Amino acid sequence: MLKVNAFQPEHAESLGSTERHLIERRQRLLGPAYQLFYDNPLHLVRGAGTWLYDSDGRAYLDLYNNVASVGHSHPRVVEALSRQAAALNTHTRYLHEGVLDYAEKLLATMPAQLSNVMFTCTGSEANDLALRIARDYTGGTGVIVTRYAYHGMTAAIAELSPSVGDYVPLGRDVRVVDAPLHSPEDPQRTGRVFAAQVRAALADMQRHGIRPAALLVDTLFTSDGVFADPAGFLREAVEAVRAAGGVFIADEVQPGFGRTGTHMWGFQRHGLVPELVTMGKPMGNGHPLAGLTVRPEILERFGRNASYFNTFGGNPVSAAAGLAVLQVIEEEGLQNNALRVGALLKEGLEGVAREHASLGQVRGAGLFIGVDVLDAAGLPDGAAARRIVNLLRDEGMLIGVSGAQNNTLKIRPQLCFSAENVAQFLGALQRVLRLL
Structure with missing residues (x-):
């Protein structure tokens, strides 16, 4: 997925001198792993x-x-960032009202059962942390994802992201299912078929002695090709995972923050309350801010024994940006x-x-x-x-x-x-x- 629509360096000769120079500098300084969009990259x-x-x-x-x-460079977010940066920015090991104000505002958008929030800098980190918590709570290691899913770039999460390519192998305990069907002529078929695949994946885990930990899906299946309908089709699959001892992690990095229109979060379209919800990208409107919400009983043992700290995750400037984003969504x-x-x-x-x-x-x-x-x-x-x-x-x-x-x-x-x-x-x- 990451190389789809990527600029090919051999096409640089067709570009202007300024762009060619920037591309040469970029390749020399950043190395070969970074990609540019479009045949004619944008400056x-x-x-x-x-x-x-x-x-x-x-x-x-x-x-x-x-x-x-x-919106790019939204003045409300820019002003909130600037004001807080001029006053204080530090980590979350000190008391700060702004961080708590943001946590309260964010949790208020969620079902009441999801009453704890943990902050990171990226969606990859959020999914990585959610996976650690899920495995600790369930005692399992098996995770079910869709065939072309993307959930992030950490070592653990890249193994759950088939769309990054065959060079990054899937984890041994990962099971892959097809993206949901889009069947306007028989809407209920979508949920039945998807749940059947999830049950088959759970059965395969059992045959191999793997205890399930989680079903992890982007609730609009955006990397798989965008599969949204019918609302509610996820319920049967989630029930199957829970019956097998696993939890449901809703990846809201792309579907969340009001994007579906009908709901603030994609999982709400399915009438579900996940055990964990991960967020990122739009959370700070360009400022690096991400995190997860979690049911307290899921977090209790992990929090008591492992604790958690992220140097930059949830700092006062990030919290100011995140709070401004929520206020803009609401007020506009x-x-x-x-x-x-x-x-x-x-x-x-x-x-x-x-x-x-x-x-x-x-x-x-x-x-x-x-x-x-x-x-x-x-x-x-x-x-x-x-x-x-x-x-x-x-x-x-x-x-x-x-x-x-x-x-x-x-x-x-x-x-x-x-x-x-x-x-x-x-x-x-x-x-x-x-x-x-």
């Missing part, structure tokens, strides 16, 4: 709201970066905006798909939508998806790709995305599709 210098601006002043409508989820009505504008975007994309055979299913919830790209035989066409992404970049529209075949357009704009932005994007997509 960005500024962001505001739903727009990004390059070094030549050209504007790009951002339909990809959920990190700055309430961004969850409702995700519902309303997301419906316009999905309806518009469905209309475009009816006109162009190269587009297939349109799936998603709120402001997170996946659109399949197909070839003339109706099969996944990753090459065409990549071309669409790069042609849209040339139109000033930024999206990504998702799915095991790299053929799902991944559309994930800021929560402040507007009806005008929808029209701008759909117009550009129509122009691009006529070029295929």
Whole structure:
């Protein structure tokens, strides 16, 4: 997944001298592991709201970066960061009202059972910590994930992230299941089939003497190609895992913070209360802030015996940013905006798909939508998806790709995305599709 739509260094000769120089410096200083997006990489210098601006002043409508989820450089978040940084920034081993104010505000968005919060800097760390807690609580080691999942980059979590590629092997006690089906003609089939796969994975663990610890899923299955419907389909699978002694970890790094429109958190669409919920990316609107919420009885033994400390996780500046994000979502009505504008975007994309055979299913919830790209035989066409992404970049529209075949357009704009932005994007997509 990480190399999908990545810039290929051999194409550098087609770029301007400034970009070639920056790419050369980047490769020399950062090494080969880092990737750049797009055939023609972007040199960005500024962001505001739903727009990004390059070094030549050209504007790009951002339909990809959920990190700055309430809008790039939101003045409320910038002011909160600046004010707290000017006063104090230190770790969580000292008392500080701001950290506790943020913890209370964040927990208030969750079901009452999830009454403890722990802070990290990245979603990878949050999932790593959740895995440690789950294994400690259950006494198990087995984890079930989906076939093209991405949950992070630590050593333990990369082993639970098949989408990082075959070079990083899955853990011995990891079991993989297919992404949920999208079956509009038989909505209940989605839950039945997914639960059957989870039960088969649990049975395989039992045959190999592996005690299950957790089902870990991104509740919109965003890396698998975005599978949101029907709401509630996860319940049967979660019940199976719990019956086998495991817990449910809801990875809300991408689905959370009001993105689905109907709910603040993706797991709420399924009528579930997980044992642990992990968060990241949009939590600080670009400031490195992540964490997890957990039921106290799940955390009790781990907290008593292992304790926890993170030098930067949950520091006063991060807490100020996180609190500002929650206030902006609430006061600017961004969850409702995700519902309303997301419906316009999905309806518009469905209309475009009816006109162009190269587009297939349109799936998603709120402001997170996946659109399949197909070839003339109706099969996944990753090459065409990549071309669409790069042609849209040339139109000033930024999206990504998702799915095991790299053929799902991944559309994930800021929560402040507007009806005008929808029209701008759909117009550009129509122009691009006529070029295929």
